[in-house]
Each structure stands twice: as structure tokens, then as C-alpha cells.
Amino acid sequence: MRSFTRIGFLAIALIGTGVGLAACQSDKDIDITKLGFEAESPEVLYNQGLANMKAGNMAEAGRKFDAIDKQNPFTEWGRKALVMSTFVKQRMGRNDDAISVGNRYLKQYPKSQDSAYVQYLVGLSYSKQISDVTQDQKAAANTIAAMSIVVKDYPDSEYVEDAQAKIRFARDQLAGKEMQIGRYYLERKEYLAAIQRFRNVVETYPNTNQVEEALARLTETYYAMGIVEEAQTAAAVLGRNYPDSQWYADSYKLLQSGGVQPRENRGSWISRAGAKLIGA
Template sequence: MANVRSSVIGKTARLAVVSLVLAGVGMTTTACGTDPDIDITKLGLATDPPEQLYNQGLANMKAGNMGEAARKFEAIDKQNPFTEWGRKALVMVTFVNTRMNRNDEAIAAGNRYLKQYPRSADSAYVQYLVGLSYSKQITDVTQDQRASSRTIEAMTKVVKDYPDSEYVDDAQAKIRFARDQLAGKEMQIGRYYLERKEYLAGIQRFRVVVEQYGNTNQVEEALARLVEAYYAMGIAEEAQTAAAVLGRNYPDSQWYSDSYKLLKGGGLEPRENRGSWISRAAVRLVAGSDS
């Protein structure tokens, strides 16, 4: 009988505590106005089960309420870490943040997922979302291109680590775009030096494009600028070699036409010196043209 009385008293005490907490919330709300974002989980009260929260998140996504969907999935992630529902929710947190262009948040969530679940069925998708979030941060070539480098790094992992995944084709397209951006940045700096007649500095930038980004859209101009820079410095053999490589790979290019006219104006013509770094780079240029 004493045990029954003790149990009743215990239950009564717990109900009293909960009532006091709820009363406190009501008083706070009354005193401070309305606060619809109070997190009741911090009060120690029961919350919706993860399956229910997950379905609510999906329903909000379907209705276009992405912010509310993110909150549902984030709640599961916080309340149920290292569970199957927590794992699934973390995938959705990454996805929703990517869709909302919250790229830093998406990258952070995705990297956390890949660290916790490196061999899960969704790892390829999450790795792709990380790369996609980086690619969304790529700016024009006049700006910093750190996001381009990180896009290449993240998407290369998709290609190498998940070669049979459905994301490989788009990952490769994003890599090509990011590489073109990096090459474009080198060209932008090289043109700046060329305009200032700082030819050696310009040549260094154009050389990077030819040697490292030979399969990008920038290589034609890079070869033409090498013709221009070497010609201006009086290094005819290198100018002729750059023009010959340009003409062999891009015979119908306007850049080749301009380079040819430049050399002809000085009594020269395209002629390849096989010992030149440009000629050696041309071998890689041809090899990488299909990649």
C-alpha cells in the first residue's frame, strides 16, 4: 500500500512540474508578446516521433515550404543522431539547403554526412550535392576562383569514388566548367600583364593555360597571346612555334588568323620548334582534347 501511495505521489509531482513549466511558458509569452518559434524540445517535453517529422518535412517540400521542411529534417538530425532516421534526415538537410542556395550550410551538412556514413547508399548523392553547392558559388573570372577549385575537388570524388553512379556525367560537366573558369582567371591576369607590356609575367600565365588547361575553351587565345608576347619580345622562334601549334589544332580559328597575319607582317611564318616547351605541351593538348 505504501508503494502505491508513493507511486501516486511521484506521478502527481511530475505532473505538477510539467504544469509549472507550461505555466511559465504562458507567462513568458504573455509578458513578451508572441513567440511562435519557441523550441519545446529545450523544455524536456515529448516531441513528434522522427517518422512523423520526416513525413511532415516531405509534405512541406511538396508544398514548396522549403524553410519549414529544413526545420523538420534538422529537428530529426538533432534529436536522433546516429540512427537510421537521423541519417536519412541529414541527407534531406543537405538537399534542402542546396535547393535554397544555402550553400555553406549544405556543404557543412554534406561533409558531416560523408564523415559519419562514408559507405552508405546515399554517399554518392551527398558527395554530388556538396560539389553542386560549391559550383553554385563560382563567380565570374574577375573574382576569386576558390569555389572552382573546390568544385573540381568535390566532383572528382564523385567520378573516382562512385564511377557507376548516375551523377558522374553532370559531375564531369561541372568539372569542365570549373576548369574553364580557372583557365579564364589565368587569361584575365595574363591579358592585364600583356597590356602593361610585362611580357614575361603574361607568358607565365598563358603557359599555365596551355600546360594545365589544354582542353578548355581558353587555350586558343592562350596560344595566340603567346605569339603576341614572344613576337613583341623579339623571340621569333617561340612565336612561330605557338602559331604553328595553334594552326595545327585550330586551323579555322580567328585567333590563328590573327596570329598568322602578325607573323607575316614581320616577314615570318608559323614554324614549329620541336624542342620548345610549346611543342611538348602540344602533345598533351592533343591527348587531352577528348577528355
């Protein structure tokens, strides 16, 4: 691996910035680090970065790894520094920066020994950006996309289990967003729009924690529209999959108030979607 001597590296660095070496030598107040350069070899910088990490000084560690990346790109030290830079930025909560650096690493070294780890760090950074369901859920969608690559492309890696957990959580969030919008429409008696949202939860996110309420809301919405058979089917599918659910108890009570009971119509889309649920 090619490395520079301290004097040789300084000379090249200073020439690149238009600052003469003689000028540097004549002015003792110049701090070379303020010019964006580190005079040490990449190996020394890397070890300094690790030492700073161990000491809990993540910002300084990140600065060392970033210096290697800038000064020694496309070298083995540069590759390793990108991995550590992604990690440090993610640990510091600089998730956008971690995603940017991580994706750059994956583009440059798609088949390296650390690709699974970096892909996982990218997914983890997205997952840290997920907000509550009242907010935009783009980060949840990005989490699913990134972590799905971990599961698919690196099935034997140690990161798969947590990647799958992050995917489940992100899917719960996307389903929760659909439910929030659906309830909004239901409260305003915009029934068709509400049904579309609840249907999306049942069909697209069948094994999330939002399905029970979605089926109950479908029962409520169809019943309010006078489409009793679909309301009965929704309640029947809910009862078959979640018989002890309070949502089922409420749906049963609603139908009973109108003199009917849950009854599944096998030709309904709800019945077909119900076959994919946990208790089917």
C-alpha cells in the first residue's frame, strides 16, 4: 500500500492549495489541519480514529476517518475509513450523512467484505429517521427498501434478524399512516375514501399491528353506507383471526344492534384478503 512521508505529503498538500512550502516554513502560526489536511499516514490516522472512538470522542474519530477518505481515496485505507465514517456518523445521529457516505461506499465497493454491514448501517440510519404516524413516512419506506437488501443479498449475515425487525416496525408505521388518513375520512363521512385506506392496510400490510382496527373500521364504514353484507364479512374475518380482540367485540356489537351477525361472503375481496392474515 502506497504511503507518503510526513514531509512529502505536506509538500504535495500545500502545492495543491496554492500555498508554497517556503511560506509555511516562514510562518510558524500556520496550522496545517485548518487547511483541511492531516499530515500523518493513513494507517496512523486510522488508528487515531479507533483510539478516539474507544475514548468516546466520536467527532474527532470521524474527522480522522474523513481525512483518510479525502486524502487517500480508492485505497484499502480509504475503503476501511469509509466504513468507519459511516458507523461514526450513524452513532452520532448524523443519519443523512451516514446514508450518504454509506451509499457511496456501496457504489464503490458493492461486493466487499463489509458491504453487508454498511448496507445495514444505511438501513439503520433510515430507521432512526422514522417519525410518528402523523408525519410523513418516507423514512419508513426507505428503511424497508434498505433492510430488504440486507435480508435478500446477505441472508447469512448477522444483521438479518435485526433487519427483519426494522422492516416489521416500518411496515407497522406505513400501515398506521394509512389508518390515520382513513380515520380522517371516516370522521368526515367520506366513506369511499376511508374504505380505500382501510382496504390498503388489509391487503398491503396484512400482518401488521393495524389489521384488527382496519377490519373493524371496514365493518363500521360499510355498515354506515348500508352495505351490510360487506360489513358482516369484515367482522367475520376479524373474528376468525382475532377472536379475543376488543375490535371484534365492538364490531359484533355494532352488527347486533342492527339485528345481524358476522357472516363471511367468500366472494368478497375481504374474504380473499383474510386468507393472508395471521390466523387464517
